Amino acid sequence: MMNSTIAQTLTDEQFKRRFGVQRETFKQMVKALQPEWRTTPKPGAKPKLALDERILVALEYWREYRPYFHIGTSWGISESTVCRIVQWVEDTLMRTRRFRLPGKRQLVRGFATPSVVIVDVTETRIERPKRRQRAFYSGKQKCHTLKSQLVIDAQTQQVICTFFGKGRQHDFKLFKASGIHFHPLTESLQDKGYQGLQKLHIHSRLPKKKPRGGYLTVEDKAYNRQLARERVGIEHVNRRLKVFRILSGRYRNRRKRFGLRCNLIATLYNFEQAQAVTVS
Structure with a gap:
């Protein structure tokens, strides 16, 4: 025992x-x-x-x-x-309030504003809902999911803020619903799911899309590879958070506590990241 x-x-x-x-x-x-x-x-x-x-x-x-x-x-x-x-x-x-995320206000403050942020969405499978099943069905995952949007500081690899939505919601729509705004001098990195963000934030970097019926140039492919190398940090963060199987497995509890648990785990991860920087 x-x-x-x-x-x-x-x-x-x-x-x-x-x-x-x-x-x-x-x-x-x-x-x-x-x-x-x-x-x-x-x-x-x-x-x-x-x-x-x-x-x-x-x-x-x-x-x-x-x-x-x-x-x-x-x-x-x-x-x-x-x-x-x-x-x-x-x-x-x-x-x-000892374990809290910095919050989206940290993204627009003049002091200690991150110079580069990375935005991404990860999905967690859930039990099939009894009602409104279509709203939670993810065409990408082919199952019912909850979406978690993470914004991290590219330099410190710490989670700044989170936002949650239903599996059917598009990544860019989820971003707009979150009400997040970036400082004008902050550079943001994201994947193809955020097409249109460059109209809201001029310093956004997204992968080059292949034209319909055309091909990407050698320069475009090199740009996409370089962007992927810079964005890979958020994939590492997702992996560290999903060490906790409550986020990586099929979520069986009530959905209203999912965001609270994800935030707590993210704050514990931030605490250990800060400790590692202090020790080094």
Whole structure:
């Protein structure tokens, strides 16, 4: 049976593989939630799991995305208790404001505005909805999905802001719905799904499209390859976020909490990116 004592015996590398975050990140999560934690709630019985164990349960759920019942048997608690623990950790972390994304205002501020940003959309499969199925059906993925738009700083590889939509929504329409604006001096990189963005932001770089019935020139192909090399950073970010299977597998929960969970995981990723820069 898993508990905090067993987790402490893991090496730093094993802890990262088991729970998806560095041990230092876990300690900061405990520190952030400590003021909100009461060992003996009033009224109510004493919780079976300590604060650090509750955070480990939430991390394990995000990392492995096993059913509540399976995780509950690993920790000796019921599946309903696992559900309450996960939601309490998520909601409380958001209330502490210790783990937050910079937000889209960071894109237009004169101070600390990123010089180059990368925009991309990734999709997560969901269970087939009972209603309005067509709105969630992605023609690209051939299944029902939720779309997550990420904007990252090309230099630091940190997530600046996110936005979410339904699988049928076009990438450019999702961008316009997000209300994001770039600083006039900021250069933005994106794929072909954002055709038309250059009309809204002059410093946008998109791949060259092959003319109908024609061919791309050698220069156009070289330009597209160079742009792909510069944009590959956001693919690495997507891969690091999807280490948590709650984002990479078929999402089974209520869709209204998907954005909250994606934002929390992105903030944990940002924290570890900042720590890596500090150490180096």
